[in-house]
Amino acid sequence: MTELTTPNPAQTTLSRWRTTVGHMMGTRHGAIGTVILLLLAMTAILAPYVAPYTPLQQTTQSLAPPSAAFFFGTDNIGRDLFSLLLYGAQSSLLVGLGAALAALLVGGTIGILAGYFRGRVEVVLMRVIELFQTLPVIMLVLCAVALFGSSFSLLITAVALAIWPMEARLVYGQYIKLREREFIAAARVADLSTWHIIFREILPNAAQPIIVQVALDASIAILIEAGLGFLGLSDPSMVSWGQLLFVAQDYMDSAWWMSVFPGAAICLTVIGLNLFADGLNEIVDPRSSRGMGGLQ
Amino acid sequence: MLRFILQRALYAVPLIFVIIVVMFSLLYLIPGDPVQALVGDYPVPPAFRAAIEEKYRLNDPFFVQVGNYLASVVQGDFGFSYQHQRPVLDLILERAPRTILLASVGFAVAIPLGMLVGVLGGTTTNPSVDKFWTTTALVAYAVPTFWLGQLLVMFFALRLGWFPTQGIGPLVSRAHGLDWLLERVRYLALPVLAFAIHEGMRFARIMRASVIDTLAQGYIITARAKGLSRGQIIRRHVLRNSSLPLVTIAGYAFGSALSGAVLLETVFTWPGLGLLLVDSIRLRDNLTVIGVVIFSAFAVILMNLVVDILYALLDPRIRTSG
Amino acid sequence: MSTAPSAPLLRVSDLKVHFRVADRLVRAVDGVEFEINAGECVGVVGESGSGKSTLVRAISRLMPNLPLDEVSGNVAFEGRDIFAMNDRELRALRRSRGFSMIFQDPLGYLNPTQRVGRQIAEALSPDGRGRPDRVRVQELLDEVGFPDPARVARRFPHELSGGMRQRVMIAIALASDPKLLFADEPTTALDATVQLQVLETLYRLHKERNMAVAIITHDLGVVAEMCDRVYVMQTGKILETASTVDLFEKPQHPYSARLVSLSTHRLHGAGGPE
Numbered sequence: 001m002t003e004l005t006t007p008n009p010a011q012t013t014l015s016r017w018r019t020t021v022g023h024m025m026g027t028r029h030g031a032i033g034t035v036i037l038l039l040l041a042m043t044a045i046l047a048p049y050v051a052p053y054t055p056l057q058q059t060t061q062s063l064a065p066p067s068a069a070f071f072f073g074t075d076n077i078g079r080d081l082f083s084l085l086l087y088g089a090q091s092s093l094l095v096g097l098g099a100a101l102a103a104l105l106v107g108g109t110i111g112i113l114a115g116y117f118r119g120r121v122e123v124v125l126m127r128v129i130e131l132f133q134t135l136p137v138i139m140l141v142l143c144a145v146a147l148f149g150s151s152f153s154l155l156i157t158a159v160a161l162a163i164w165p166m167e168a169r170l171v172y173g174q175y176i177k178l179r180e181r182e183f184i185a186a187a188r189v190a191d192l193s194t195w196h197i198i199f200r201e202i203l204p205n206a207a208q209p210i211i212v213q214v215a216l217d218a219s220i221a222i223l224i225e226a227g228l229g230f231l232g233l234s235d236p237s238m239v240s241w242g243q244l245l246f247v248a249q250d251y252m253d254s255a256w257w258m259s260v261f262p263g264a265a266i267c268l269t270v271i272g273l274n275l276f277a278d279g280l281n282e283i284v285d286p287r288s289s290r291g292m293g294g295l296q
Numbered sequence: 297m298l299r300f301i302l303q304r305a306l307y308a309v310p311l312i313f314v315i316i317v318v319m320f321s322l323l324y325l326i327p328g329d330p331v332q333a334l335v336g337d338y339p340v341p342p343a344f345r346a347a348i349e350e351k352y353r354l355n356d357p358f359f360v361q362v363g364n365y366l367a368s369v370v371q372g373d374f375g376f377s378y379q380h381q382r383p384v385l386d387l388i389l390e391r392a393p394r395t396i397l398l399a400s401v402g403f404a405v406a407i408p409l410g411m412l413v414g415v416l417g418g419t420t421t422n423p424s425v426d427k428f429w430t431t432t433a434l435v436a437y438a439v440p441t442f443w444l445g446q447l448l449v450m451f452f453a454l455r456l457g458w459f460p461t462q463g464i465g466p467l468v469s470r471a472h473g474l475d476w477l478l479e480r481v482r483y484l485a486l487p488v489l490a491f492a493i494h495e496g497m498r499f500a501r502i503m504r505a506s507v508i509d510t511l512a513q514g515y516i517i518t519a520r521a522k523g524l525s526r527g528q529i530i531r532r533h534v535l536r537n538s539s540l541p542l543v544t545i546a547g548y549a550f551g552s553a554l555s556g557a558v559l560l561e562t563v564f565t566w567p568g569l570g571l572l573l574v575d576s577i578r579l580r581d582n583l584t585v586i587g588v589v590i591f592s593a594f595a596v597i598l599m600n601l602v603v604d605i606l607y608a609l610l611d612p613r614i615r616t617s618g
Numbered sequence: 619m620s621t622a623p624s625a626p627l628l629r630v631s632d633l634k635v636h637f638r639v640a641d642r643l644v645r646a647v648d649g650v651e652f653e654i655n656a657g658e659c660v661g662v663v664g665e666s667g668s669g670k671s672t673l674v675r676a677i678s679r680l681m682p683n684l685p686l687d688e689v690s691g692n693v694a695f696e697g698r699d700i701f702a703m704n705d706r707e708l709r710a711l712r713r714s715r716g717f718s719m720i721f722q723d724p725l726g727y728l729n730p731t732q733r734v735g736r737q738i739a740e741a742l743s744p745d746g747r748g749r750p751d752r753v754r755v756q757e758l759l760d761e762v763g764f765p766d767p768a769r770v771a772r773r774f775p776h777e778l779s780g781g782m783r784q785r786v787m788i789a790i791a792l793a794s795d796p797k798l799l800f801a802d803e804p805t806t807a808l809d810a811t812v813q814l815q816v817l818e819t820l821y822r823l824h825k826e827r828n829m830a831v832a833i834i835t836h837d838l839g840v841v842a843e844m845c846d847r848v849y850v851m852q853t854g855k856i857l858e859t860a861s862t863v864d865l866f867e868k869p870q871h872p873y874s875a876r877l878v879s880l881s882t883h884r885l886h887g888a889g890g891p892e
Contacts, residue, residue: 131311139573139589142558143319146577146585147326223440227559230442231574245443249563252450252461259450263443270438278434514726517680518790521719522741523712525705532740533729540731612774613730 030279036272044089051083055239063255073257075247081257085265087239092222092269095156099221100214102160103167108210110164111171116179116198126172132165138224145233152235155228159221170213174206212277219273226266241266304604308597313366315593319586320365326582330354336580338378374587379579384587387572392554392591394464395561395568399553401484402491407546409496411539414503418538419511419530430504436497445490445563452486459486462565487564491557495549502545506538513537540611547603551596625697626653627798627830628677628717633691635669635676643687646672648854650691654798657828659821661841661862663877664851670834673851674800678719679708695798713744718791722803724783728775734786735759735771741793758789763819781812785819792823798830799823805840817843838881842866850874 053059062078072081114125141158148154178184179202187201228234229242230249241262248258326333331340331348340348349355353364368375374384417429453461459482510516511534519529558570565571569588576584630652636645646669654660664670675681677693679700693700695717703711711717721727729737738758739750752771759767762785775783784804791799801820805813821844824831833840841848841862848865850858850873858871866882869875 131314138552139558139592140318140322142573142577143322143585143589147322147582219438226440227442230440230559231562232578245446248446252446253454256450259443259446263440263446266440266443267435267438270440271435274434274438514721514723515729517721518727518729518737518787519740520680521678521712522790523709523744523794524740525709525744528744528746532746537729537731611731613776 027279027282029275030282033272033275033277033279036268037276040089040093040269040272043086044093047083047086047090051080051086053080053083055079055084055087057083063251065255066257072261073255075244075258076251076255081244081261084239084244085241085261088241088244088262088265089269091152091235091238091240092225092266094152095159095225096218096222096269096273098156099159099163099225100218102156103164103217103221104210104214106160107164107167107169108171111168111173112175112198114168115172115175116194116202118176125168129165129168129172132161138162138227141224142228142231142233145228150228150233150235152238155225155235159224162224163217163220167210167213167217171206171210174209175202178202178205208280208283212280215273215277215280219270219277222266222269222273300608301601301605304601308601311597312590312594316366316369316590317362319589320362323582323586324358324361334375334583335378336576336582338581369590374590375583377576377581377584379576379581379584384584387584388569388587388591391567391569391572394566395554395557395570398484398487398491398557398560398566398568399550402488402495402553403546403550405488405492406496406499407542409492410499411503411535411542413497413500414542415507415530415535415538417500418504418507419526419534426504429500433497433500433504436493437501439494440559441490441494442559442563444493445487445560448486448490449563459483464566487560487566490563491553491560495553498549499542499546503538503542506541507534510534510538536610540607543607543610544603547599547606548596551599551603554592554595554599627656627658627696628652628654628832629692629694630677631692633673633676633693634688635672635681636688638687645669645854647676650851650854650856652677652849652856654830654832656797657824657830658847659824659831659833659845661845661848662832662834662851663836663838663841663848665836667853668851669854670851671802674719674802674832674834678717678800680719709744712794714794715797716794717798717800718794718796719800719802720784720787720791720804722806724780724787724807725775727787728783730775732774733771734773734775734778738771738786738789738793741790754793755789758792759786761792761823762786762789763815779812780808781816784808784816788816788819788823792827795827796829798832800832800834802834803836804833806835806837813840820844838866838877842881850877 048054057080058078059074059080060078061074062076064074064078066073072085074080075084110125110129114122114129141162144158145154175198184197184201187197192201225234225240226242226245229240230245232243232246234240234243244262245259248255248262251258323333324330331345331354334348334352335344353361356364372385374388376382377384377387380387413429413433417426417433420426449461453459464483516529516533519533524532554569557566557568558573560566561568561570562574569592573585573588576582576588630650633647633650633652634645635647636643638644648669650673652662652673662670662673672681676689677700681689689701691701695711700708700711728734735752735755736750738755739752740746742751742754742758755771756767759770764770764782764785770778770782770786775786778786799820804820805816808816817840820831820833823829824844831844833844835841838848845862848860848862849856850865850871852873858865858869858874860870865874866878869878
């Protein structure tokens, strides 16, 4: 097969990813974001082992301000807020990750179908995507959760439903662009299977922007989850930061810590994901980080 | 141009139908007694029950029910809220202007703010200035509006006492003229601030990217060759051309702000559509819930239509070729 | 500041422009000597990547945004050092009796959201004081060969053909009544017949206005049509300079010889513009 001289740029995938990780730690945003995300992941995993109290455990003091005994104070029924925050990382990260991955699955499939096969499939699927982008999806999510009661899986499904069109558009754009490239034409001439071309030839080249989008999706998913929790619509069997803010709403005049710390936790997570995405973006497209040169 | 508008408008019609059908199906899928699902947690005497079954044709097949509901919505009948003892449409029309007020003032602050920050970051020759604004925008965007609202209330309303903690102000005010305006502003200030910081920073990120994109265009070189100064180039060639993407995004965002002010209105107990929705959800007043969603969807679609037309007006390439 | 009567309009000495692309140092312009006399037409010929576009961009201080590694050398316009000018002096030179520039892709270099007339008017009075001078705009459009200036002034760039857009660019460039016009591949993006018309317009303006023109092109045919003198450029260096006639008859450098033979070949093959 010597005539196949057009190499797939992502052929040396492994070494490329290794350098990506290296670059990632090289950009300031990327490094900070990665560290924040790792810390949060550890928090979620280790919560049961390091939290001083369990989420259901009530101490004798309610509405106690932050102190050495309770780092972040206690809530209205005497639960330790610090412990609640540690446990809250679990549901936030699970919903964020779960919804982003579900969106990747749905959006990715639809994006690939529309972008690779084009034709009538493309026309129909793009209309569907457009439809979902016009719908006030957040409201539909709200209704679904309100009407059918809140369970963890419904929450993930609902949030994924809200964000998948963005993912679909991105994947679509990548496949449209890459399918015209020379190395793909070469792969077709070589009679490689469609399956192989889609997943082994194109996907590695589209992976980085897709991962950026997944990180951004996850941050939006976490904001939506927090919002639902704030409206009192989160899964009652799990601690969630949004839910803590919902309770805090009634104690704003007496217990600022009930609002400040859970909110800060949400911010930190969303910032972490955005920094991570930024760092990755900077590597993919160095131009995006430049300031303007001389206007003169 | 007229054809373009008609085309977009025609495209919106099926969308609205889809939304109505989806919403009614959701209602239909609620487990338990369908009459109770329509009425909410409200005692239903047998006479009422028969009337409701008759009105919504609950004993007919599903598609008849959908068609029936569709027909009444088209005629402006969103049903009757048994919780509020008023037609749903009345409720919506009472609440909608307040949400529109909040969203309009919010946008009037957020758009200039976003444009300013985006242009500052995008046009600066100093990389650390750009970095500063980029990071600020990123952090501010990560702050959920409702939490920001809580912080603002705790600090400016509860601690300092400068602003009221909640509400829209007295419905009937004795103040006149400037005092009346000031009173309104006092109630609007915090929710608008919370909204403008979050949305404004989102606009800033879009604006910055767009400004950088515009600055890389050839006509900027032409402008330099004409001997224009930096400020002249930014004012005449960068601002308008980089605002085009913002028009689209801000327009869509305005539509969804009309429907999605739920969180903001909850924090500030602002009695708009969002709060109506949340309250109705809590009361299981499902006809109102669905009415609000359909109405909001309508608003979103209408706004999108307006945006498409506005965009065509701003960009001669679309205007003259459509 | 002393300008000897025989001094050239533009003198470039030892110009170097180096920049970095993906960690690689690119010597786009590497020690170029270059001169244009008042009212002269000069060609700069080279293949793409020879650095000829960078050369004129650097001379006119219209570099795109790249991480520049080094820009050095001396560029004197009427004896004044352009690299030493501050923004205000440079703007003054661009606004009146200095140099102007036209580009390969006129669509990208015209603002898509503004009418053509306004873009020309802007070049006439960059500070935008007073009413836009409609009469002058139409005179300029007339001068670059539009039979219906008033109508064209109301058009948007996308409504014009490629050749018309390039004429509009020329009108913008003429607004400052320049002594020197840089034309960077002015006809490359155009159809063959339109190419010829645009070149004829440029030549007419060059003669009528006694305006010096520097044409940057990869096409020796263009040079043969218009220029008195030619610089041949390759990988950032000037290989040879000669009068157009001399270059075609006895090129000194083998690279020039190859360019000449290629172009005469094509001229004959395509029927040629002559």
